[in-house]
Amino acid sequence: MKTSKYFMPTLREVSSDAETISHQLMLRAGLIRKQAAGIYTYLPLGFKVLKKIENIVREEMERSGAIEILASALQNAELWQESHRWYEYGAEMFRLQDRHGRDFCLGPTHEEIFTDLVRNNISSYRQLPLNLFQIQTKYRDEKRPRFGVIRSREFIMKDAYSFDIDEEGLNKSYEEMYKAYRRIFDRCNLKYQVVEADTGNIGGSSSHEFMVISEVGEDSLIFCDNCGYSANVEKAQAVDRQFVAESIKKKEKVYTPNIKTIDKLAEFLSIESSKILKAVLYTDEKARTFMCLLPGDREVNEIKLKKLLGIKELNLASEEEIYKVTKCKPGFSGPVGINKEVFIVADNEVKTMTNFVVGANEEDYHIINVNLNEFNVNIYGDIKNAEEGDNCIKCGNKLSSSKGIEVGHIFKLGTKYSKLLKATYLDKNGKEQPMVMGCYGIGITRTLAAIIEQNNDEDGICWPKHLAPFEVAVIPVNIKDEEQANLAEKIYEQLKNHNIDVLLDDRDERVGVKFKDIDLIGIPLKIVIGKKISEGQVELKFRSGKETKLVNIGDIIEEVKNFYSLT
Ligand SMILES: O=C(C[C@@H]1CCCCN1)Cn1cnc2cc(Cl)c(F)cc2c1=O
Ligand SMILES: [Mg+2]
DSSP: OBGGGOOOOOOSOOOTTOOSHHHHHHHHTTSEEEEETTEEEEOHHHHHHHHHHHHHHHHHHHHTTOEEOOOOSEEEHHHHHHTTOTTTOOTTSOEEEOTTOOEEEEOSOOHHHHHHHHHTTOOBGGGOOEEEEEEEEEEOOOSSOBTGGGBOSEEEEEEEEEEESSHHHHHHHHHHHHHHHHHHHHHTTOOEEEEEEOOGGGOOSOEEEEEEEOTTOSEEEEEOTTTOOEEETTTOOBOOOOOOOOOOOOOEEEEOTTOOSHHHHHHHTTOOGGGBEEEEEEEETTOOEEEEEEETTOOBOHHHHHHHHTOSOEEEOOHHHHHHHHSSOTTSOOSTTSOTTSEEEEEGGGGGOOSEEEEEEETTEEEEEEOGGGSOOSEEEOOBOOOTTSBBTTTOOBOEEEEEEEEEEEEEEETHHHHHTTOEEEOTTSOEEEOEEEEEEEEHHHHHHHHHHHSEETTEEOOOGGGSSOSEEEEESOTTSHHHHHHHHHHHHHHHHTTOOEEEOOOSSOHHHHHHHHHHHTOSEEEEESGGGGGTEEEEEESSSOOEEEEEGGGHHHHHHHHTTOO
């Protein structure tokens, strides 16, 4: 390919709404262009790398025995009504009607579609296990698309669905996918962590997420360097602290004028925030208001709370709802003296708290030296976020935390969809059984961005060699110099004849501009044709490490093949 005939519109600057380095570089290097909020066009360079990632995914999925299909993006509502999910998802689902007024959605995921396909075409245990996958565009109307293609409203996903006769079969399929995912992300040169994850409302028993370690990641992961325990903070557990028991002190109401936050209260009373009992009021889908209690230095984990109480909708109580329970405005809520009817859930760590501070349910007042006999907790449980510095639930070692970008998520679904959609098979006794399913997703476009997040420097993208949009860039220092231009053309042709994916930068630009562009788009190897031509030599410049090497013209093919270890 020659830059004079190519389409790679590079930019020097990008608008400030590109907050992450991958978003900035994908725009500047001419990989994508924004069509609308959360909707992108992939230009030639971006498309080429996308295809390389897809091929890695395809190869490893097929190696695991999965079979590729391509399902429709348009999905008929009937299937989502059968699975009761048509009304479960609200604004996030892109819905539309066809010319006959029939309801459709643009597929955000394909559990229903794949289950319907298999129930209509598989009927015997002899035809299982089966793992079907696709690489297809997904549509989700994210409330806040951000970070370029990392959280977009239209994205490319590899999604796979496995069908087995029983739990044991599912465990084997799940294990195969787990190994395939490791091979895929290893081949993408990604530094990632596999974490135990929440299954969300997709159902199923357990799931793992593949998290690319990155400060711009929206997910928080907790892990133990010692024993390898790692989990999304949504699900991560830590050892409950046992507070030192003190002898009971005299309870006392104290004036705390306008002190409404834990930190201000701890400072005002010169105590640790863990000596304060934090009370957070929530409402559920039945509009019941209930109170959560945790040590003041803990945060509520709403996913754990919902699971513990079996709640579908959880919202922070409004000022009115708080007033109804505490007869007070927010900031002074506490469990002492409220109506016995109000349901109280407390984190396990509250069990060992003594002489703690609570809101007095009176404006500008708190009560110190309160103890557990002053109120009734309906249920104790783990409703807190595990944090860095907590003790590992598995080995007791100190836990670490980092941010992650979720690039893969695999689920043991069980029989949720096969029961709802009657995807059954006849077992060897001729008895009808529901298939046991798993589902497995990789964000292809998100993986592209994650690779850039982890592979860049001040000059631009530093692709892992085998993922770069071109393998070599041939750059004559001065295209007007006949000898340089001819040699560049010759080298370009020679490389093409050896199946090297080469870009000839034949633009009439200063060499510095060419170097800047080629380094921005991250081509791993530049062959520079300049003054050394008189000694029959050219300069190889390597993108990562920025080293330079003079080679004889006759050795170029050898050198390039060595660099790509193609020999
Ligand atoms: O997609 C999954 C689970 C797995 C992930 C891997 C590949 C197969 N599906 C979970 N999920 C996420 N967002 C959604 C958004 C909408 Cl609007 C929807 F209608 C459904 C879903 C939905 O089900
Ligand atoms: Mg997920």
